[in-house]
Amino acid sequence: MSEQEHSVNKDKRELKTYQEARLQNTENLRKLVVDAAATILQEEGPEAVTVRKVSQKMGCSTKIIYSLFVNKEGLAQQLYLDGCKIMAREFEATPALADPREHLLALGETYWQFAQRYTSYYKLMFGGAFGDFKPDEESLQGTVTAMRQLIYVVGSAQQQGLLSASAPADTVEIVRLVWGALHGVIHLQMGGHLGDVPSAYATYQQTLSLLSSTLFAKQDS
């Protein structure tokens, strides 16, 4: 119930070492482990994130990971949620243009940039690169939260009557559709099926512009 109240530890500075953190509560320890795993993830890729390597970076036994998270998948779940937070931050940082269609294009560009800048996170979350990792209910909720800008722009376009009659009536259904199309190009590129990055990016932009001009009845290009 009361977590923050009786904070016995007098100093609340950033915890750096495992030996410091073990004196604190498990929540701080979890955060420290996830941070270590995230560093390895971004520096060496998803397949480099191993329980041994994380515990080694922490300077502790592998047992800790299994005590804090149930197994490696539990750690992956947390990294997934971290990735959702990053993605949400990126989406929120994109300027919300007045025209919903322009806004959608901007968000689509942001999604591509996220996949390029945080490739390891993307592969972990949506690429199926982390063994047989499947997102649980909380992770799925995190995805929806991260994409709420996308849901918002589609919803407002619907309310303004800007969408084509051929588009689905359900807001989320449209987002799924857009997400699927954009993800497909990104994932095929990551799998090496679409040649080099510029070539794949061209296809991505074609997909994005085609989608937006289909969904929006009034196109201005």
Add this chain to the structure above:
Amino acid sequence: MSEQEHSVNKDKRELKTYQEARLQNTENLRKLVVDAAATILQEEGPEAVTVRKVSQKMGCSTKIIYSLFVNKEGLAQQLYLDGCKIMAREFEATPALADPREHLLALGETYWQFAQRYTSYYKLMFGGAFGDFKPDEESLQGTVTAMRQLIYVVGSAQQQGLLSASAPADTVEIVRLVWGALHGVIHLQMGGHLGDVPSAYATYQQTLSLLSSTLFAKQDS
């Protein structure tokens, strides 16, 4: 050059056991190994395809796999090409409708069915489920070959002037675009991001119909 001519072995019946095949040339042996791996792949999924399990099913040492293929990835390449053959067969089996748009819809449906019926193959080929497997040049060529129906229908639609002006001019570019969008929905579904199969199928059909009605200027629905 002349492979079939001087077939010394008098009986050409199907080789079943490893002991029979070891008497033959390496080509037969390779085929036998790939068949064993394919069986495991389809019966137990991509992650169950291990060198030990394949060699065990063959009744031989793991060394054989490394002699015939360089490593596990070499075996994966062969399974990839097998998957391309299956996909090509499915595409060829779909009736070629006179209307290119209808034909495209039919091929899209076939692609979904392929992903559902041969899920393990799909995950191996396009799902990134086989470690850090990346298709080599031959595999990429196999993909193009398997999708030549798709290239054909788009090309003929272009020649008949049926495509919208907003569609890219390059035939292959359009195919990449369609492929990406359809793959995205399939892959998100396999990753557990789109709920149950019927729900994902609905999104898939929406994507397919939206794509076709955008690409084709004249829509009849």
Add this chain to the structure above:
DNA sequence: GCAAATGGGAAACTCTGTTTCTTTTCAAAA
């Protein structure tokens, strides 16, 4: 101050891909 319980560290277990070493086998030369 002491006993019990909890938590963490080292090592072991199993399974993976891969390599090495030894044995077998087969074919050609003597």
Add this chain to the structure above:
DNA sequence: TTTTGAAAAGAAACAGAGTTTCCCATTTGC
């Protein structure tokens, strides 16, 4: 036909993964 050498294949070993077990230290409650 016998011998010899090379090629092929099997068994076992190696390294690294996820996970579990066992043991000890620390802490906690009386």
